[in-house]
Amino acid sequence: MKKTKFIILLLFLLVMAGIILISYAQFKKEIQRDYRQIKESGQSLIGVLSLPSTANLLTGPNDYFFRELSQNAIGNKIAYCIIHDAKTKPVLLFSPGNLDQQVPESIINQSLLEKGFVMQEFLTPQGIGLIEFAKPVFKENKMAAVVRLGLKLPTNTFFTYEHLVLPSQIIFFILLALVFGYYWTILSFKHLESIKMPGSETSRIKQGKGDVKDIIENLEVYLASVKEKTSLAESNRQKLESRLKISQFENKQFFNIFNAFDFGVLLIDSRDLVFFANTYLLDILGQSQEDLINFSYYDVIEHEGLKAFIMQLIAAERHLGSKDKNMTFEETDPGQFYQASSSNIADAEGALFIRLIRVVNVSREKEAEKLQQDFVNHIAHELRTPLTNIKAYNEMMMDGEINNAEMQKEFFNTINDETNRLAKLISSILELAETEMGQLTVTKDMVKTDWLMEGCIEAVEAVAKEKDITIERQVPDNFPKIMGDKEMLKSALINILGNAVKYSPESAKITFAIKEVDDMVVFEINDTGFGMDDKDLPHIFEKFYRSENDDVVEQNGSGLGLAITAEIIKTHDGFIEVESELDKGSRFTIKIPMGDLIIG
Amino acid sequence: MDKKKTILIIDDDVHIRRILEIKIKHSGYDTLTAKNGKQGLEIIQDQKPDAVISDLNMPRLDGEALCKLTDPIKKDRPFLTIIITARINPQEQKWIDEMIDTMFMEKPFSPSKIVEALAKYFENTNS
Numbered sequence: 008m009k010k011t012k013f014i015i016l017l018l019f020l021l022v023m024a025g026i027i028l029i030s031y032a033q034f035k036k037e038i039q040r041d042y043r044q045i046k047e048s049g050q051s052l053i054g055v056l057s058l059p060s061t062a063n064l065l066t067g068p069n070d071y072f073f074r075e076l077s078q079n080a081i082g083n084k085i086a087y088c089i090i091h092d093a094k095t096k097p098v099l100l101f102s103p104g105n106l107d108q109q110v111p112e113s114i115i116n117q118s119l120l121e122k123g124f125v126m127q128e129f130l131t132p133q134g135i136g137l138i139e140f141a142k143p144v145f146k147e148n149k150m151a152a153v154v155r156l157g158l159k160l161p162t163n164t165f166f167t168y169e170h171l172v173l174p175s176q177i178i179f180f181i182l183l184a185l186v187f188g189y190y191w192t193i194l195s196f197k198h199l200e201s202i203k204m205p206g207s208e209t210s211r212i213k214q215g216k217g218d219v220k221d222i223i224e225n226l227e228v229y230l231a232s233v234k235e236k237t238s239l240a241e242s243n244r245q246k247l248e249s250r251l252k253i254s255q256f257e258n259k260q261f262f263n264i265f266n267a268f269d270f271g272v273l274l275i276d277s278r279d280l281v282f283f284a285n286t287y288l289l290d291i292l293g294q295s296q297e298d299l300i301n302f303s304y305y306d307v308i309e310h311e312g313l314k315a316f317i318m319q320l321i322a323a324e325r326h327l328g329s330k331d332k333n334m335t336f337e338e339t340d341p342g343q344f345y346q347a348s349s350s351n352i353a354d355a356e357g358a359l360f361i362r363l364i365r366v367v368n369v370s371r372e373k374e375a376e377k378l379q380q381d382f383v384n385h386i387a388h389e390l391r392t393p394l395t396n397i398k399a400y401n402e403m404m405m406d407g408e409i410n411n412a413e414m415q416k417e418f419f420n421t422i423n424d425e426t427n428r429l430a431k432l433i434s435s436i437l438e439l440a441e442t443e444m445g446q447l448t449v450t451k452d453m454v455k456t457d458w459l460m461e462g463c464i465e466a467v468e469a470v471a472k473e474k475d476i477t478i479e480r481q482v483p484d485n486f487p488k489i490m491g492d493k494e495m496l497k498s499a500l501i502n503i504l505g506n507a508v509k510y511s512p513e514s515a516k517i518t519f520a521i522k523e524v525d526d527m528v529v530f531e532i533n534d535t536g537f538g539m540d541d542k543d544l545p546h547i548f549e550k551f552y553r554s555e556n557d558d559v560v561e562q563n564g565s566g567l568g569l570a571i572t573a574e575i576i577k578t579h580d581g582f583i584e585v586e587s588e589l590d591k592g593s594r595f596t597i598k599i600p601m602g603d604l605i606i607g
Numbered sequence: 608m609d610k611k612k613t614i615l616i617i618d619d620d621v622h623i624r625r626i627l628e629i630k631i632k633h634s635g636y637d638t639l640t641a642k643n644g645k646q647g648l649e650i651i652q653d654q655k656p657d658a659v660i661s662d663l664n665m666p667r668l669d670g671e672a673l674c675k676l677t678d679p680i681k682k683d684r685p686f687l688t689i690i691i692t693a694r695i696n697p698q699e700q701k702w703i704d705e706m707i708d709t710m711f712m713e714k715p716f717s718p719s720k721i722v723e724a725l726a727k728y729f730e731n732t733n734s
Contacts, residue, residue, distance in 0.1 A: 384693070384694065384696075387693045387694050388664055388692075388693035388694075388714075390693075391693040391694070391714035391715055392620055392623070392693075392714065394714065394715045395623060395691075395714040395715035395716060396620070396622040396623060396626065397715075398715040398716075398717070399623070399626045399627075399630075399715070399716070399717070399718050400622070400626055402717055402718060402719065403626065403629065403630060403718060406719070408629075408630070408633055409629075414629075421622050421625075421626075424622075425622060553666070554666075555643075555666035555667050557642070560619050560642065560643070560666050561621075
């Protein structure tokens with residue numbers, strides 16, 4: 008280490024000495040140049056001054072001469088200019104700093120006595136270097152005057168700003184070179200470190216005596232190591248490339264999955280740029296991937312509703328939670344209802360990574376909602392009609408408007424009938440609700456069909472008797488048994504048998520048959536009543552559906568009976584078929600599987 | 608003395624027709640009845656009643672369709688229509704507001720209120 012420091016110190020000293028020498032040489036060169044310039048200027052100036060016309064100055068006007076001279080005095084470093092007459096007496100004098108006073112006698116004498124050009128260098132007693140040029144002026148071949156011109160010699164000193172510029176520049180550039188050199192070396196070494204031979208390999212290099220064989224062997228080992236490193240780098244490159252391909256493939260797979268969704272997906276990154284839109288969404292937006300990807304959603308999403316939803320979503324990230332938004336795409340998917348919802352996907356640190364927006368077709372849900380709403384409206388209407396009657400008839404009675412005893416009886420009967428109608432309607436609605444809940448409320452048991460038949464006939468007998476309607480039983484030798492909910496089945500059959508009685512004219516005939524066919528019990532109810540129109544048949548099992556046939560409208564009914572029956576039969580895995588002809592009658596056939604009978 | 612006003616009652620429910628008929632007759636008007644909108648429209652065209660009381664949900668022709676068909680008639684011969692409905696909803700309210708001289712009454716209604724509405728209408732149109 009000490010040796011290195013010494014070398015560095017030595018180098019530093021050498022560099023400094025070099026700088027000083029260069030600077031000094033430069034300085035000397037400048038002095039010589041200035042010296043030469045002064046000599047040349049002096050010679051040319053004295054040449055001009057000693058022209059014959061100068062003699063005229065001694066007698067004529069000389070202001071111009073002195074003005075010109077004084078203007079040049081600084082530039083040419085003129086110390087003084089004296090013009091002597093023929094008798095060596097100074098006649099004209101120009102000396103801004105009075106330096107002429109300091110010229111030694113010997114110099115003056117020499118200048119005045121010589122018949123030609125004289126150039127003398129000297130130092131004034133005050134130490135100022137001067138150079139005197141002297142030349143006689145001839146007029147008409149006679150010496151008319153002598154011109155003496157004193158110029159200042161260059162007084163350059165080494166330590167001036169001007170002279171220090173050069174060494175400073177040299178030092179600056181050396182320092183710059185050192186800094187660059189240092190970092191370049193560090194970087195080079197770092198790079199080399201990555202392919203530095205491992206310890207084991209170093210040991211493989213023979214510590215030979217430095218002969219050519221050893222050197223070649225060492226080089227071979229080193230070369231093998233370099234090759235190994237190169238192949239490792241190549242394999243790393245291949246691994247990275249394959250990882251990139253896998254990642255691209257995975258991305259593509261993700262996009263394929265998104266494209267398979269039956270709802271719209273839009274991905275927007277944290278910079279509000281569209282990252283992906285699946286084909287479903289593109290279809291309903293009527294835009295292409297190229298229109299959207301890597302653009303700000305605000306600039307490219309044309310659908311105002313969706314754009315507004317995203318804006319709210321982004322605003323809500325800072326304030327309140329966002330709500331789902333309903334929208335339609337009338338241009339691309341008219342008549343359909345959509346709902347947009349969103350979720351934010353964050354990275355491991357919890358920072359927002361991507362926003363996922365789903366646009367789902369909710370037309371079916373809307374339809375179900377509407378059906379539900381219609382159902383509620385129907386119930387309200389159906390319940391309010393008997394309620395209106397009860398209220399209205401009651402109000403009239405209470406107001407004392409009905410005094411006639413017969414009318415009073417009629418009113419009481421109507422109130423009673425309407426109360427019963429209301430009660431029946433409420434039980435029908437409850438029954439329907441229970442049946443629609445399906446298996447949950449069904450208690451299956453072994454049901455004897457003879458009991459079912461008698462129960463049903465008993466329920467409608469009174470009304471049938473009023474209308475003089477006969478119900479004929481058609482029964483097998485052995486009544487079959489079925490597994491089911493006896494009350495439900497009874498209710499289902501009463502609805503059909505009741506309708507047969509209700510919609511048959513007086514003195515009509517109804518047949519109620521029970522058969523056993525292929526592990527199924529078949530109930531058949533035939534009437535010779537009003538029958539049904541072809542346009543009514545497809546709707547008779549719908550809730551609240553009522554025919555507009557006058558014979559049907561005449562009769563009270565909720566429009567729920569057959570809907571309840573169909574639901575009960577469905578719960579028992581059975582079937583119901585209807586054949587009907589207007590003014591001829593109807594035939595209802597119900598088939599219920601017997602099921603695995605448990606004989607208790 | 609003015610001629611007795613005639614009121615047409617349209618409802619598929621026999622009891623409602625009956626009670627309104629009694630109440631309105633007791634109040635000094637003549638009455639006409641119809642079981643559905645279709646029948647009602649024919650009576651409006653033929654017998655030109657001074658007011659119509661109609662149910663909303665009816666077979667054949669419902670109350671809304673009936674109103675829309677009778678609205679042009681009202682331009683020449685205005686008469687009051689009272690629509691009886693189970694529950695008014697915003698859509699119903701909207702079309703009823705668009706009709707000439709049409710109002711609604713929710714079920715269960717009071718027969719007295721109907722008669723009051725009739726009296727008020729005739730009072731305003733006569734003055």
